[in-house]
Structure formats: C-alpha cells, structure tokens
Amino acid sequence: MDSAVARDQALDAAEALFYGRGIRSVGMDDIRGTSGVSLKRLYQLFPAKEHLVEAYLERRDVRWRERLAASVERHEDPLRRIPAVFDWLEEWFTEDGFRGCAWINAYGELGATSERVAGQVRAHKEAFRAYLASLVADAGLPDALTGPLFLLAEGAMVTAGVTGRARPAAEAREAARLLVEAG
Structure with a gap:
C-alpha cells in the first residue's frame, strides 16, 4: 500500500x-x-498520536470550510450570505453522528497539553472568523459585527453539541439578523 x-x-x-x-x-x-x-x-x-490528531484536524478543517463556503456562496446577495452561515450550521447540526465542533472537542481533550492540537484549533477558529469578516465586508457592514457574529456561531456550535439539538442555529440566526439590521 x-x-x-x-x-x-x-x-x-x-x-x-x-x-x-x-x-x-x-x-x-x-x-x-x-x-x-x-x-x-x-x-x-x-x-505520535498527537501528529495523527493534528493531521485529522487539519484535513477536517479544509473539508468543513469548503462545505460551508459552497453552501453560503449559492446566495448571490451578500446580505443573504450571513444568515446562510447559520442555515448551514443548522443542516450540519442535524446530520447523523453530529457530536459538536471537532475543534472545540479536541481542545477540551488535549488543548492544555498539546500545542500542536491547540495550534490547529486556533488556526481553524481564526480562519472561520476571517471568513465571517469577509462576508461582513462584502455586505458593506461595519467590521465590528464580525466578533458578535463569530460568537453567535461558536455559541450555537457548542450548545448544539451539548444538547443534541439544531435549534441553537435558528436562535443564533435570529440574533444575527437583528445585529445586521442594526448594523
């Protein structure tokens, strides 16, 4: 082989x-x-197992962000792309075998003892935040919305992982809508 x-x-x-x-x-x-x-x-x-975990997170990051972008970019209207992030999260939360965010889970297990794992988690979160920043900029919205939108998405991921329900995505989408309207 x-x-x-x-x-x-x-x-x-x-x-x-x-x-x-x-x-x-x-x-x-x-x-x-x-x-x-x-x-x-x-x-x-x-x-070492740590190297395998690092490679797993790196590969999963590429796939996860590609799936998200493909779903969001189906919408031509830049203002529609922001709630589309939460639509995609809701779809993801209902997939068979959903166990929450792989990076948050990995950080919870190994982040305090493995700089390799912590680095992969940080890189993933930074890339996701940068993606949201690009959506905010494309929609002509203030950059100050990026942080709150990021926290809404991350909070939805954690809550969905803990509760096993998709509802956090809808709640976060509604909060995001209110932020965008106010922005």
Whole structure:
C-alpha cells in the first residue's frame, strides 16, 4: 500500500473514531484495526498520536470550510450570505453522528497539553472568523459585527453539541439578523 493511500485510510479511520468516540478513548491500535494500516506503517506516517490528531484536524478543517463556503456562496446577495452561515450550521447540526465542533472537542481533550492540537484549533477558529469578516465586508457592514457574529456561531456550535439539538442555529440566526439590521 503506498503512503498516500495508507495516510488517507488512517485519516479516515481517525476522523470516524476521534469524532465519534473522543480522542483520548481511541488508541493507535483502534486506528490500525479500523484503517487496515499496520501499526508499524501508522507510526511511520504519524510518529505520535498527537501528529495523527493534528493531521485529522487539519484535513477536517479544509473539508468543513469548503462545505460551508459552497453552501453560503449559492446566495448571490451578500446580505443573504450571513444568515446562510447559520442555515448551514443548522443542516450540519442535524446530520447523523453530529457530536459538536471537532475543534472545540479536541481542545477540551488535549488543548492544555498539546500545542500542536491547540495550534490547529486556533488556526481553524481564526480562519472561520476571517471568513465571517469577509462576508461582513462584502455586505458593506461595519467590521465590528464580525466578533458578535463569530460568537453567535461558536455559541450555537457548542450548545448544539451539548444538547443534541439544531435549534441553537435558528436562535443564533435570529440574533444575527437583528445585529445586521442594526448594523
């Protein structure tokens, strides 16, 4: 099995297991069993579990932000794109297997002990905030709205993850609408 295939298989297994069960509860042997990649090969690709977690978060970040942008950019009106973020969050919250924000979960498990994981989490959150800032700018709204919109989205993610309900997205969307109207 070539390195790219083995890496993809390991990352697919890591994503399913880490997101589904939590990072600390999953060992490299679990990744081996699910991925079909030998333990020796896993450690060649990822010298430590922390490296695998970092790669999982990095890959998930790209996919997550691509899915969000594809959904939001279906709307031509820049003012419609801001509530579309919350529409997408609501769709995501109703997906089978939704367990909250992978980065918040990872930070809660490892952020205090792993600078690699904390760095991936910060990079993801900074990129999401920058994306919201671009939507705010494109809509001709004051930059001061970016922070509150970011906090609404993040709060909705945490609350949906804890409650297992999609309603936080609708509540955050309504608050975002009020902010945009006032802005």
